Amino acid sequence: MNPIPVIAVFDVGKTNKKLFLFDESYNIVFERAARFNETVDEDGFACENLEALKQSIFDSLNEVRRLPQFRLEAVNFSAYGASFVYLDERGEAIAPLYNYLKPYPEKLKKQFYDTYGDEAKIAFETASPALESLNSGLQLYRIKYEQPELFKRIKYALHLPQYLSYLISGRAFSDCTSIGCHTALWDFEKNDYHNWVKREGLTAILAPIAPSNGVVEPATPGDNYQVGIGLHDSSAALIPYLASFNMPFVLLSTGTWAISLNPFDNTPLTAEELQQDCLNYIQYKGKPVKASRLFTGHEFDVGLKAISEKYGRDVVRYRNLAYDPDLKDEDIVTYYDFVRGLVAQQKEATDLVLKNTPVRRIFVDGGFSKNSVFMHMLAEAFPDVEVYAASMAQATALGTALAIHFGWNTKPAIPHDLINLKYYSAVKRNII
Template identity: 55%
Template sequence: MSTPVIAIFDVGKTNKKLFLFDENYQMVYEQSAKFIETVDEDGFPCDNLENLRLSVFDSLRAAFSKKEFQIKAINFATYGASFVYIDEEGKPLTPLYNYLKPYDPALQKQFYDTYGGEQQFSMLTASPVLGNLNSGMQLYRMKYEKPDVYANIKYALHLPQYMSYLLTGQPVTDITSIGCHTNLWDFTKNDYHEWVYKEGIIEKLAPLVPSDSVLAPTFPGTGYSVGIGLHDSSSALIPYLVSFHEPFMLISTGTWCISMNPFNNTPLTEEELKSDCLAYLTYKGQPVKSSRLFAGYEHEQQVKRIAEHFNVDTAKYKTVGYDPEIIAKLKGRSDAGLTSVSKDGLKESPFAQRDLASFNTYTEAYHQLILDLVTAQKASTELVMNSSVKRLFVDGGFSKNPIYMNLLAAAFPKLEIFSASMAQATAVGAALAIHSEWNSKLLPTDIIELKYYSITQDVSL
């Protein structure tokens, strides 16, 4: 007899994965592939949309061919701030533009001058000024820089909803994608910001439907339904909201390290916005005060630099354990003061400015990198922390890094610090969002394994 499962596509900036989970949320199948980059019309790197489309179909055909599984539902969680512009026939009109692409300063000034100025606008939309990372600004750019293309856009679909569209043919909009630093949503009105209506952008946005909705598929297969997709950061929070009810914070680590506090609904301040704070919306539409740090990307870049300097494999860091004696030595260095990070200076870790020749070993240099990143992480996380929080969970790549976790415990001595181990929190969140549509069992209470980190050495940050 075949096992009932849900298929989840988890698409990050680096990897795209397909998981199958059984009704106990145990992963029973995994397929992974690297993204193949291409370039847009300006030569700026971007993900290959056609490659992604074909891989969705190929991966699903392979999964459906496995007779030991019965796919009951499919859902998606992807990185945010990325639109796919489709025409009347549902075909993409442009490349999948990279959210790191520079934004024209003159056009950005035009926008904010028209709609109340950066500070006021950012506070209403809970969106720091981030250029193309504010995905609504991508639509504004299309309207003014590519009016011919803009005129042919039937719908602008965020990437999770485009992936759902591939299997259903139904264009929809999801609140978790709209609510993540897009400049589109007015958190004070719980509606689109007035500029979306004044500029006619609303006509390019598909109908807004609940995040736990499912749609009928057009892709071959029987007896399954398709979710509408979720923004990955909001999806990663779902297992924690289901499992824990006492106030907590989650640091979801990946390319970005997002500190999310579901128990802080105070309005964003000007200082917080300048320090890259924002608010997400949960899949139930509730605001989550959050701060962002580009620490995963910084780690990736600096690990390459260290490996090249010491002539070792770039993956060597995975074998490096936590050594408190090295940390104590590093804190006594003459340049230790570099490690301190002001709350206005969270864009780049100090490690990029360090001379690698000043470190005796790879291990020493790598400890310094993590020390710098955790110092920045502490400053970032504290921006959205409040006194109600007693626990801090860490999931994603850094949760498996013993140096990071031990230093984080030292950074927050009054909190209970846990690395959260589960089979892909982002993917599980997307499965939980539509639990009742595919799963005959009750919501699970034991899907997150926690490892407690205490301060065992005299190390403080």
């Protein structure tokens, strides 16, 4: 039996680290998940265990290469992108992978904005809400002024997806999907690094920008597969939709955060949108994607727990509830009111990226796409837009594989049956 040609995708989240093998039709033929205990940085703040992650990548890849039923043709990486790995001249990591939730020093923050303009100005020009350490460019600024000796030793600062690629290829690159995601590094109007980045000399340690669909050879002699550059996870999740649909759409990607992504809105962010936590991503082909964020998943979990405790019911009762507007049970009415409130907030957030655009479709993926009550109420909230629950196997990992399709896959075109859609419409009450 001939071995199956596959691409290995490492999908690295803050909690779960996953490995998938996709065949040429993008079926998952192998998967594995791991979790690592966090370590701490020099201040005792929790951060990624970079050494454990590095070793896991090498061990997993070696295991895949030994599996006789598969032939490894390519490797690519997706990861959260709001933190840098700092490499010295030898290519060794010389600092922790600082946590983007780490509090930012007020004195340094004031110094930065006093020098380069107020928060609103920088946020507008970089399409990045002022998010302190979540703006990875400000992490670089912090090291320069708080740890100057460390800064002098940095050869390259790589966002995490590109560092993972570097481990296998030995080649240092930057990527537009990581640079363009709330980093405060990129001037969207000039399509270049922002002036503050150049004035601080940071471009010297930012690796050359490579195309997101580019591939390079592995560093180990004799290895015969292609290595992708790596992608920011939110941008990767959008790729299957861009590959499958030509008509304008908004993707509502739901999890802990509910992120509304509109790749068909190229207008600059307004000050009002930035104040409401809108931002721009850069998708894998280099075009901006207007996005809004809401902490919907977290609020849902908290509210659901409170309702289940109040009425002495298991949360499973509500998670799997089919939508019926005529149900009169007190706890269900309470649950409906709760979800309706979340949907009202979600409508406001999604409207920020939907207004004044030709979009007439909303695709919902992630946890809320499986929630019948949420989906029906969302359809009611958008009566002039078609609302669909979208399902596919591992959107982020799939998008990461699709990004380099033409670098490894022998099939001439990307399949068009990657996504299953379920249409939702408003349920009308029977009036007697």
